[in-house]
Amino acid sequence: MTLPDLELLRTRLRLAIQEEGALGYEVADLVTACDAAGGYDDLVAVADRLAALPALDGEPEDLDAIWAECDPSRPLDAVPVRDAAERVRAAFMGSVTGCMLGKPFEIATTLAVIRQALEAQGEWPLNDYPSEAAILSLHWQQPQWPELVKGRITHVSADDDINYSVIGMLVLERHGADFTSDNVASVWRWNLPIRVTFGPERALLGAIAAAAVEPGGRMPNWVRSWNPGSDQHCGALIRVDAYGYAALGSPALAAEMAFRDASMSHRRTGVYSSVFFAAAIAAAPLHPGDPLAIFRTALQFVPQRSRFADAVRFALDAVAAADDWLDAYQTINERFGDFGHCLVLQEVGTVINTLKFATDVGDGVCKQVMQGNDTDSFGATCGSILGAYFGPGHLEDRWVEPFNDTIQLALATTFVSSVSELADRMAALPARVARR
Secondary structure: OOOOOHHHHHHHHHHHHHHHHHOOOOOHHHHHHHHHOOOHHHHHHHHHHHHOOOOEOOEOOOHHHHHHHOOOOOOOOOOOOOOHHHHHHHHHHHHHHHHHHHHHHOOOOEHHHHHHHHHOOOOOOOOOOOOHHHHHOOOOOOOOHHHOOOOOOOOEOOOHHHHHHHHHHHHHHHHHHHOOHHHHHHHHHHHOOHHHOOHHHHHHHHHHHHOOOOOOOOOHHHHHHOOOOOOOEOOOHHHOHHHHHHOOOOHHHHHHHHHHHHOOOOOOHHHHHHHHHHHHHHHHHHOOOOHHHHHHHHHOOOOOOOHHHHHHHHHHHHHHHOOOHHHHHHHHHHHHOOOOOOEOHHHHHHHHHHHHHOOOHHHHHHHHHHOEOOHHHHHHHHHHHHHHHHOOOOOOHHHHHHHOOOEOOOOOOOOOOOHHHHHHHHHOHHHHHHHO
């Protein structure tokens, strides 16, 4: 077996150490030892020391310890959702629409940058797919932009967010709600080309290619020591939509399934946010007329003393007190502006903001994308919650007609080209999980 380049491993380990240092750990000795390591064994010894650091107070990583830190009054029973299949279909179509709307703005984005580009073309506030002129006025163009602008959209373009939703669907179709992390790894192994993954997911896929996930769960030392970005990045969060769909009406089940997937590659905030958003999708139909209640319910399923829980509580208060979505955005951005593209703490606030002020699914995904940062990923996640909340009939046909019922997936062994076929399979998940 060919080992990874020593300097590449040193760089990854140093980044992981520095991330722990930013959270308050004393890591000077680890940095020195990492830089001085003369070979692979020396680096592994430093990685073992990093992995042995105690958990942050209030931020456990073991599932039982996480539940012990959650709100003991969280709802554990499932509530039947009468129109579950149709709501899941609406959620999936909302997710696809939000992803495609946000994709041409990806990475180039703050609200100010997006607003400037759209205002110059008379397209602010956003209420349709952007024009070519608007995207070309950005300082950076997403590589797939020519197929993502108004008048040139003919299909749903390949995207990692949609890939992961389909991966979750495949896991549930093959293994049901009792799937293991190893089941997820197996579906990854057969479906995900490494170049369509990013950050911790790309690193995890490389590890999966070398060896299966340990029976029953995670790669504990690997996730902490060789995987920078596993704490605050959103890569696990974008993988959990299908679990929320399948557990519609049961946020507890959605949260547990999300943990089994997310903990393969992420830790702490990366896991808590995944659990939170899966629970939010599942809880969305249970709170008609009160979108903030969705997030108060989801909050009960994360450690209550964590940084993530603090960010959610701040956002809930800010949004509840705001006059409009722009007012709330300013408050959230002033507090969490340093947490930009791919990071979680600002994005959770923007999604809460969107749900509070959205009038329907289309209006909501527009508000989400206009807030910037990881526009396609959170456009997709927010679209799922919006669709599950509003239900069928709240996304105008003009949003989906350009797709021509055609989708491209960047998956090696899953050959589906119909959006409606995928929507039907997603819609069947609640009944499939209920039967098992």
